Amino acid sequence: MMKKVLGIDIGGTSVKLAAIRENGEIFHQWDILTRGQDEGQAIVPDILASIDDFLAKNDFSIDDFLGIGIGTPGTIDRDQGTVVGAYNLNWKKVQPIRQSFQAHFPGIPVYLENDANVAALGEQWLGAGDKNPNMVLVTLGTGVGGGVIVNDQLVVGSGAAGEIGHMVANPDGFQCTCGNQGCLETVASASGIVQTAQARAKTADANSSLREQIKNGQAVTTKDIFQAAEAGDIFAESVVEECMGYLGHALGQIASVLNPDTIVIGGGVANAGDYLLDKVKAHYLPHVYPSVRTTTDLKIASLGNTAGVIGAGSLVIKNLME
Amino acid sequence: MMKKVLGIDIGGTSVKLAAIRENGEIFHQWDILTRGQDEGQAIVPDILASIDDFLAKNDFSIDDFLGIGIGTPGTIDRDQGTVVGAYNLNWKKVQPIRQSFQAHFPGIPVYLENDANVAALGEQWLGAGDKNPNMVLVTLGTGVGGGVIVNDQLVVGSGAAGEIGHMVANPDGFQCTCGNQGCLETVASASGIVQTAQARAKTADANSSLREQIKNGQAVTTKDIFQAAEAGDIFAESVVEECMGYLGHALGQIASVLNPDTIVIGGGVANAGDYLLDKVKAHYLPHVYPSVRTTTDLKIASLGNTAGVIGAGSLVIKNLME
Numbered sequence: 001m002m003k004k005v006l007g008i009d010i011g012g013t014s015v016k017l018a019a020i021r022e023n024g025e026i027f028h029q030w031d032i033l034t035r036g037q038d039e040g041q042a043i044v045p046d047i048l049a050s051i052d053d054f055l056a057k058n059d060f061s062i063d064d065f066l067g068i069g070i071g072t073p074g075t076i077d078r079d080q081g082t083v084v085g086a087y088n089l090n091w092k093k094v095q096p097i098r099q100s101f102q103a104h105f106p107g108i109p110v111y112l113e114n115d116a117n118v119a120a121l122g123e124q125w126l127g128a129g130d131k132n133p134n135m136v137l138v139t140l141g142t143g144v145g146g147g148v149i150v151n152d153q154l155v156v157g158s159g160a161a162g163e164i165g166h167m168v169a170n171p172d173g174f175q176c177t178c179g180n181q182g183c184l185e186t187v188a189s190a191s192g193i194v195q196t197a198q199a200r201a202k203t204a205d206a207n208s209s210l211r212e213q214i215k216n217g218q219a220v221t222t223k224d225i226f227q228a229a230e231a232g233d234i235f236a237e238s239v240v241e242e243c244m245g246y247l248g249h250a251l252g253q254i255a256s257v258l259n260p261d262t263i264v265i266g267g268g269v270a271n272a273g274d275y276l277l278d279k280v281k282a283h284y285l286p287h288v289y290p291s292v293r294t295t296t297d298l299k300i301a302s303l304g305n306t307a308g309v310i311g312a313g314s315l316v317i318k319n320l321m322e
Numbered sequence: 323m324m325k326k327v328l329g330i331d332i333g334g335t336s337v338k339l340a341a342i343r344e345n346g347e348i349f350h351q352w353d354i355l356t357r358g359q360d361e362g363q364a365i366v367p368d369i370l371a372s373i374d375d376f377l378a379k380n381d382f383s384i385d386d387f388l389g390i391g392i393g394t395p396g397t398i399d400r401d402q403g404t405v406v407g408a409y410n411l412n413w414k415k416v417q418p419i420r421q422s423f424q425a426h427f428p429g430i431p432v433y434l435e436n437d438a439n440v441a442a443l444g445e446q447w448l449g450a451g452d453k454n455p456n457m458v459l460v461t462l463g464t465g466v467g468g469g470v471i472v473n474d475q476l477v478v479g480s481g482a483a484g485e486i487g488h489m490v491a492n493p494d495g496f497q498c499t500c501g502n503q504g505c506l507e508t509v510a511s512a513s514g515i516v517q518t519a520q521a522r523a524k525t526a527d528a529n530s531s532l533r534e535q536i537k538n539g540q541a542v543t544t545k546d547i548f549q550a551a552e553a554g555d556i557f558a559e560s561v562v563e564e565c566m567g568y569l570g571h572a573l574g575q576i577a578s579v580l581n582p583d584t585i586v587i588g589g590g591v592a593n594a595g596d597y598l599l600d601k602v603k604a605h606y607l608p609h610v611y612p613s614v615r616t617t618t619d620l621k622i623a624s625l626g627n628t629a630g631v632i633g634a635g636s637l638v639i640k641n642l643m644e
Contacts, residue, residue, distance in 0.1 A: 075613075134479050136579075148579060150472045150479075157456050157472075157581025158617035166611040167578045168571065178611055249490065253575045256489045257458075257470060259479025289488035289500055291397075295480035 004065050005316040008047060009115065009308030010034065010072040012088035015047055018309035019054070022066070022317060024126045028054065029309065040090040044097065048104045067109035068101060069315035071118030071308045075159065081112050111315040115308060116162060117154050120147025121318070122311030123264045127303040132261035136254055137301065138164050140247075140269035144185040144192070150258065165189065167253065169246035174199075188247045190222040190269050197225055197239045208235030226272040240279055248283025255288050255296040266301030273300055326387050327638040330369060331440065331630030332356065332394040334410035337369055340631035341376070344388070344639060346448045348628065350376065362412040366419065370426045389431035390423060391637035393440030393630045397481065403434050433637040437630060438484060439476050442469025443640070444633030445586045449625040454583035458576055459623065460486050460569075462591035466507040466514070472580060487511065489575065491568035496521075510569045512544045512591050519547055519561045530557030548594040562601055570605025577610050577618040588623030595622055 002021045009016040019028040032050050035042040074086030081098025101110045120137035129135040133152040139145045144165030148155040155161045165185035173182030186192045201214040210228040228236035251263050324343045331338040341350040354372050357364040396408030403420025423432040442459035451457040455474040461467045466487030470477040477483045487507035495504025508514045523536040532550040550558035573585050
């Protein structure tokens, strides 16, 4: 029987769980709601109960699994197996995740990693990263996140590596939640693209129904903006050009320093697919060194929401094989 | 007796050699001229003869050494032990360096690496990098080079990692030799700083003796520019601000992605020391994520010209210990 692992991806709305064979095949996958109330104290017990239920229903024992990998928001202490500052889970205090899991499942290896990093591991293993030892994932969602893999290892640096969303794209740009100005996140996240459209709508003189919508106070989404741009709305095109220009330039900076095989673009905004990819490449290619241009490729992520659980599962395999 | 290695740093003007104890102590160091004529075909035989001479004079055998590490310009094939495109050595064709060394010294391990990378290894081992496993070296010399160390390993990516000099600092900037526009090298190398001063002298209206010199057609050096800036010349200060601004911003981008312990600034331009460091930091600090700001430090390189031979020697130790 092929060896198995459990991958868990804890998010603000739901917790995704998967039972994965060591070849990466998911043979069972399910979600539970994330109960954030009371400082999120129900989250871990809910996960443990859900795993117990899964094991019982399928006549498994936890010992049928090599280990458990967990991706979570917040700042991870990999040695201690704890997380702190996962605000969308209401985990303000240090959470002894590994200890809680091991108290419930004695003797089972438990690995904890940042959610952006496990998504990168997932895309590397079974997605657009295609098992390349050097890969970068940038996720364009509510914010802009990132995971960097070099020589087949996650890059954590002094703990905060992969803050691609906080590369300064435009020193004169929008205020960022981090306190700095003009971070990539302020122009290339879902909210950053909308923010850019709202700001440009004030002064742009293009004949545009999207611009009229914004000027009339209607809410627009990133999807609206990309759809209008693809349909030829000049104002929407200019917003996409500007935002994807910053992204292309930033990815060029990363490629010049790391020359990875692939930079994978994921997150909800990346659902715009090839249209987005072409726009980013148009700004990426002129800004990278010739030998990097031919060796570092940009691709759209291929695993969608399952990248996290797959990458979380791969943590177990990577760690046990080292 | 402590184990020993040989470190060799091949440059366009001279080849530096050093006999190094495994604790990093150099106990003998010497230079020979680089004879670049006739496609540089004398360079390797000259090095081998010089090592023979050193061994004979000190009553050593090559077997007293664990191995030989070599830093060279050009594109390295680490598996084959070859280099190609080392234009300042006139090595246009593929050079079978390892094979030449091993034909002369049978059975001795020989490791080859890019010159910027060995300098990074040197600074990491015994210089400003202070043995930190995550360190970036940026060298400001004739060009701008770089070496990136992550998780105690050199980052080579698909072969061209560390091209920090070709991060695009100003998309509307000067033409770069690589074919792109506005690379960091065009504003932060020795020639880039002079080029910036020459361009700005045409339009600046500051009362400046440096500007007068340039307008009168006199040649100025980067050293002149930094000295004038330190002495309060307003035009020179504005040039230093502009150039070190681009550098500080670029180093901020690197720090956001890799969060290394240290970014070390080396090369001839870094002789401007603390004055330069303060200017770079003034543009670096506001452009990095808060938790990166407190964990990634900028420092001036401390080994000068010996970083290369020390790093080359460390290649042997690193490889044999793996």
